Amino acid sequence: xxxxxxxxxxxxxxxxxxxxxxxxxxxxxxxxxxxxxxxxxxxxxxxxxxxxxxxxxxxxxxxxxxxxxxxxxxxxxxxxxxxxxxxxxxxxxxxxxxxxxxxxxxxxxxxxxxxxxxxxxxxxxxxxxxxxxxxxxxxxxxxxxxxxxxxxxxxxxxxxxxxxxxxxxxxxxxxxxxxxxxxxxxxxxxxxxxxxxxxxxxxxxxxxxxxxxxxxxxxxxxxxxxxxxxxxxxxxxxxxxxxxxxxxxxxxxxxxxxxxxxxxxxxxxxxxxxxxxxxxxxxxxxxxxxxxxxxxxxxxxxxxxxxxxxxxxx
Amino acid sequence: xxxxxxxxxxxxxxxxxxxxxxxxxxxxxxxxxxxxxxxxxxxxxxxxxxxxxxxxxxxxxxxxxxxxxxxxxxxxxxxxxxxxxxxxxxxxxxxxxxxxxxxxxxxxxxxxxxxxxxxxxxxxxxxxxxxxxxxxxxxxxxxxxxxxxxxxxxxxxxxxxxxxxxxxxxxxxxxxxxxxxxxxxxxxxxxxxxxxxxxxxxxxxxxxxxxxxxxxxxxxxxxxxxxxxxxxxxxxxxxxxxxxxxxxxxxxxxxxxxxxxxxxxxxxxxxxxxxxxxxxxxxxxxxxxxxxxxxxxxxxxxxxxxxxxxxxxx
Amino acid sequence: xxxxxxxxxxxxxxxxxxxxxxxxxxxxxxxxxxxxxxxxxxxxxxxxxxxxxxxxxxxxxxxxxxxxxxxxxxxxxxxxxxxxxxxxxxxxxxxxxxxxxxxxxxxxxxxxxxxxxxxxxxxxxxxxxxxxxxxxxxxxxxxxxxxxxxxxxxxxxxxxxxxxxxxxxxxxxxxxxxxxxxxxxxxxxxxxxxxxxxxxxxxxxxxxxxxxxxxxxxxxxxxxxxxxxxxxxxxxxxxxxxxxxxxxxxxxxxxxxxxxxxxxxxxxxxxxxxxxxxxxxxxxxxxxxxxxxxxxxxxxxxxxxxxxxxxxxx
Numbered sequence: 001x002x003x004x005x006x007x008x009x010x011x012x013x014x015x016x017x018x019x020x021x022x023x024x025x026x027x028x029x030x031x032x033x034x035x036x037x038x039x040x041x042x043x044x045x046x047x048x049x050x051x052x053x054x055x056x057x058x059x060x061x062x063x064x065x066x067x068x069x070x071x072x073x074x075x076x077x078x079x080x081x082x083x084x085x086x087x088x089x090x091x092x093x094x095x096x097x098x099x100x101x102x103x104x105x106x107x108x109x110x111x112x113x114x115x116x117x118x119x120x121x122x123x124x125x126x127x128x129x130x131x132x133x134x135x136x137x138x139x140x141x142x143x144x145x146x147x148x149x150x151x152x153x154x155x156x157x158x159x160x161x162x163x164x165x166x167x168x169x170x171x172x173x174x175x176x177x178x179x180x181x182x183x184x185x186x187x188x189x190x191x192x193x194x195x196x197x198x199x200x201x202x203x204x205x206x207x208x209x210x211x212x213x214x215x216x217x218x219x220x221x222x223x224x225x226x227x228x229x230x231x232x233x234x235x236x237x238x239x240x241x242x243x244x245x246x247x248x249x250x251x252x253x254x255x256x257x258x259x260x261x262x263x264x265x266x267x268x269x270x271x272x273x274x275x276x277x278x279x280x281x282x283x284x285x286x287x288x289x290x291x292x293x294x295x296x297x298x299x300x301x302x303x304x305x306x307x308x309x310x311x312x313x314x
Numbered sequence: 315x316x317x318x319x320x321x322x323x324x325x326x327x328x329x330x331x332x333x334x335x336x337x338x339x340x341x342x343x344x345x346x347x348x349x350x351x352x353x354x355x356x357x358x359x360x361x362x363x364x365x366x367x368x369x370x371x372x373x374x375x376x377x378x379x380x381x382x383x384x385x386x387x388x389x390x391x392x393x394x395x396x397x398x399x400x401x402x403x404x405x406x407x408x409x410x411x412x413x414x415x416x417x418x419x420x421x422x423x424x425x426x427x428x429x430x431x432x433x434x435x436x437x438x439x440x441x442x443x444x445x446x447x448x449x450x451x452x453x454x455x456x457x458x459x460x461x462x463x464x465x466x467x468x469x470x471x472x473x474x475x476x477x478x479x480x481x482x483x484x485x486x487x488x489x490x491x492x493x494x495x496x497x498x499x500x501x502x503x504x505x506x507x508x509x510x511x512x513x514x515x516x517x518x519x520x521x522x523x524x525x526x527x528x529x530x531x532x533x534x535x536x537x538x539x540x541x542x543x544x545x546x547x548x549x550x551x552x553x554x555x556x557x558x559x560x561x562x563x564x565x566x567x568x569x570x571x572x573x574x575x576x577x578x579x580x581x582x583x584x585x586x587x588x589x590x591x592x593x594x595x596x597x598x599x600x601x602x603x604x605x606x607x608x609x610x611x612x613x614x615x616x617x618x619x620x621x622x623x624x625x626x627x628x
Numbered sequence: 629x630x631x632x633x634x635x636x637x638x639x640x641x642x643x644x645x646x647x648x649x650x651x652x653x654x655x656x657x658x659x660x661x662x663x664x665x666x667x668x669x670x671x672x673x674x675x676x677x678x679x680x681x682x683x684x685x686x687x688x689x690x691x692x693x694x695x696x697x698x699x700x701x702x703x704x705x706x707x708x709x710x711x712x713x714x715x716x717x718x719x720x721x722x723x724x725x726x727x728x729x730x731x732x733x734x735x736x737x738x739x740x741x742x743x744x745x746x747x748x749x750x751x752x753x754x755x756x757x758x759x760x761x762x763x764x765x766x767x768x769x770x771x772x773x774x775x776x777x778x779x780x781x782x783x784x785x786x787x788x789x790x791x792x793x794x795x796x797x798x799x800x801x802x803x804x805x806x807x808x809x810x811x812x813x814x815x816x817x818x819x820x821x822x823x824x825x826x827x828x829x830x831x832x833x834x835x836x837x838x839x840x841x842x843x844x845x846x847x848x849x850x851x852x853x854x855x856x857x858x859x860x861x862x863x864x865x866x867x868x869x870x871x872x873x874x875x876x877x878x879x880x881x882x883x884x885x886x887x888x889x890x891x892x893x894x895x896x897x898x899x900x901x902x903x904x905x906x907x908x909x910x911x912x913x914x915x916x917x918x919x920x921x922x923x924x925x926x927x928x929x930x931x932x933x934x935x936x937x938x939x940x941x942x
Contacts, residue, residue, distance in 0.1 A: 027819045097729065099729050115747060116729035116745075119431060119448035119449060135449055137429075137447065137448045181765075182812055184535075191344060202834075203812040203814070204812060206536055220852075221812075221836065222870075226553055239834075240870045240888075242536075244571065257890075260571060282604070284607045285604050285606040286903060289606065290905050290909055290913050291610075291913075292606075292920075295613060299927060299930070302930050303926065306620060306933050306937070309624065413727070415725065415727050415744035415745065433743060433763060450763075451743075451763045496810045498810055505655045505658060518810075520830075520831050540885075558885065598921045599919075599920040602923075603917070605924075609923070612927050616927070616931060616934055623937050623938065
């Protein structure tokens with residue numbers, strides 16, 4: 001695509017040669033001739049002088065680079081659009097791969113993409129436009145909403161009890177949910193495991209039976225949530241956080257990476273550590289933790305001096 | 315099924331209309347007309363008045379609900395049986411899916427269920443009635459017992475050494491073992507990795523090469539056990555527990571969630587924290603951890619007062 | 629193979645009957661007649677007397693066992709060679725399994741092994757002699773080097789931004805890398821995620837978008853590395869270590885199991901704990917952590933005695 005045409009389609013003001021052919025998008029350091037890149041963060045302005053890109057998308061007040069400039073108030077947004085125009089198509093093709101195994105009683109929505117070696121069980125329902133990547137297993141009866149992206153390995157039935165009663169419950173994944181690779185969502189004995197709309201769950205996450213995850217929740221990789229816990233909307237968990245069972249995590253609560261949450265959290269709480277406590281409190285205590293040997297020595301010195309003082313004649 | 319017939323088959327005393335048609339089982343809150351539910355825990359008695367179920371299984375002393383009652387001394391057990399009678403069949407069909415890849419030299423037991431896209435390697439042996447869910451890989455030479463349920467991703471060969479000697483050892487999974495989704499069991503260089511009968515391992519668990527897991531062990535999700543460790547019978551690990559290599563974890567020992575076990579444990583030990591120490595000791599120390607800033611201040615005050623006392627004339 | 633021939637091929641001195649037929653390799657405790665085993669660690673000398681093996685590879689100064697001996701200065705190395713001669717062939721056959729799904733635009737090197745139900749996306753490149761085990765998914769555009777072993781689940785595209793720009797970046801796995809089962813490597817929005825030559829990554833590890841992993845790095849199972857972090861050569865992470873985003877982990881740094889690395893590390897650093905601090909410092913502080921209840925008591929006693937001293941007449 002000619003740079004002039006790209007500028008028009010991105011609604012940018014062109015400075016420089018509009019006849020240059022643009023073939024790719026790239027980061028400012030890695031760009032080569034033929035690439036368009038962007039400068040949104042002033043921190044990277046110094047990289048501008050040495051970029052090999054053929055064009056840079058930047059604000060009006062950014063200095064000119066050694067190439068053509070595309071001026072806009074929102075360079076990042078314009079770059080994202082450029083990626084859509086020039087980048088490889090990241091959406092897999094619509095359709096069901098001939099090497100997928102779909103149960104006859106499953107319901108598949110419109111315009112879905114189902115990859116090779118995907119197994120979809122009896123009675124499962126897959127919503128419109130949802131993407132299921134290769135090698136994913138969707139268990140019987142699971143209900144996946146519209147516009148979801150499922151990279152992961154398994155939605156499965158599981159005993160939530162020692163009595164091993166057969167499973168009668170379901171997993172519901174609402175619209176616009178993203179589940180990372182090799183994450184697992186367990187099906188409860190009775191009731192449901194539900195992941196509400198707009199939630200993004202990273203790789204290798206474990207959601208146990210009977211958990212409810214609210215809307216627009218973010219979970220980083222390797223988080224584990226034990227059975228029957230209710231996570232309200234807008235909660236954020238850092239990587240490797242562990243959350244106990246039968247708890248309520250209030251709306252908007254945040255647990256930083258590796259926290260171990262053993263009690264319910266109030267809405268808006270920010271916690272850290274194991275057992276997880278208020279984040280500020282935890283930080284202060286952690287700073288002193290590494291000084292424990294010094295504190296112990298100071299106590300010993302105090303004991304010696306107090307003993308000496310005590311032995312003085314009153 | 316008519317409620318009268320269900321009552322007979324569950325060995326319950328019927329109170330109310332036996333002609334009602336029962337089609338499903340459900341939890342007390344989620345139940346609709348046509349469903350049977352149960353009340354086992356007195357805590358949920360308040361939910362009884364508002365249930366929409368057509369019948370409730372409950373003890374003789376529980377109040378009557380707004381529907382028919384099925385009376386029994388063991389309501390939970392009766393409900394579990396009802397699930398077996400009315401619930402969807404949770405056991406996948408017996409047989410090998412046409413899209414499974416089974417090595418010619420593998421031995422497959424009687425009445426097994428092997429799902430789509432399951433790969434079973436050379437010389438592997440799968441016991442009778444074992445269920446292998448879709449997309450599971452069983453490595454060459456692995457030995458899986460009778461009545462096992464394998465949800466997981468991989469039994470693999472792996473070098474336990476830097477010399478990268480070829481693998482000559484095996485993984486043995488005894489009878490009645492359950493392995494969760496995306497859990498991994500490594501094959502050692504020499505010897506075996508063994509998971510003994512009746513053990514239940516949850517999702518995303520790592521069992522390294524040469525580990526022995528005893529009988530009736532329970533491991534929650536995301537546990538990791540390093541190489542050559544021996545775990546005796548009846549041990550319980552909470553979620554995200556890490557266990558070092560070459561240790562012995564004594565019979566019935568318990569490590570709570572997120573513990574990091576760096577030393578061998580005595581039979582019956584209960585540990586917590588990292589490094590894992592006696593659970594009671596850990597709990598007491600943890601309570602004081604968050605008070606470290608206050609303790610430090612008290613030490614500083616003591617130091618000031620002792621300095622003042624010291625400076626007094628004796 | 630006759631023991632005499634084996635001795636010649638292993639360059640060992642034979643003591644005993646060279647006509648014995650050797651069929652297998654095994655550990656010293658598990659060996660049966662027909663097996664060759666080895667004794668490299670003097671700790672296991674006591675097992676020698678009771679071995680049922682037909683031959684033991686050992687140093688010249690080791691005592692003779694109840695069977696033939698193969699003498700060499702490097703018994704472990706000789707055993708590793710014996711495994712290569714006698715053990716089952718651990719390398720899967722060269723070739724692409726008929727039940728693999730390879731995109732037409734993917735490039736597959738010479739002498740690769742691609743297992744059943746492997747999905748390889750558009751434009752991906754697989755180097756020579758690389759082994760890809762069954763049920764692995766290699767995302768579009770991923771670049772896997774020569775002599776790699778991929779046990780794992782997914783190389784995937786992923787948004788590194790909230791703007792959800794389409795992906796234009798890539799994952800590069802250099803030569804001689806080993807990735808464990810169910811590990812995940814994310815593709816960034818712009819730039820690349822790269823794993824350099826000779827690095828070994830265990831099972832269930834998460835490598836986020838834009839991470840660079842240096843040469844000859846070792847990561848144990850269940851490690852998680854957040855986005856854009858740079859890990860230099862020869863770094864070692866114990867099991868379940870978590871590493872924050874946008875950090876630099878210096879050459880040869882070591883983080884012990886379950887550490888939470890929240891800051892960049894100097895080359896050669898050795899850290900532990902969460903937040904990870906110098907390992908020696910952490911160990912000293914940890915020892916005192918469990919004595920916190922005792923220290924608190926000592927502070928209380930000091931306070932009482934100082935109060936008493938203060939109340940004395942000067």
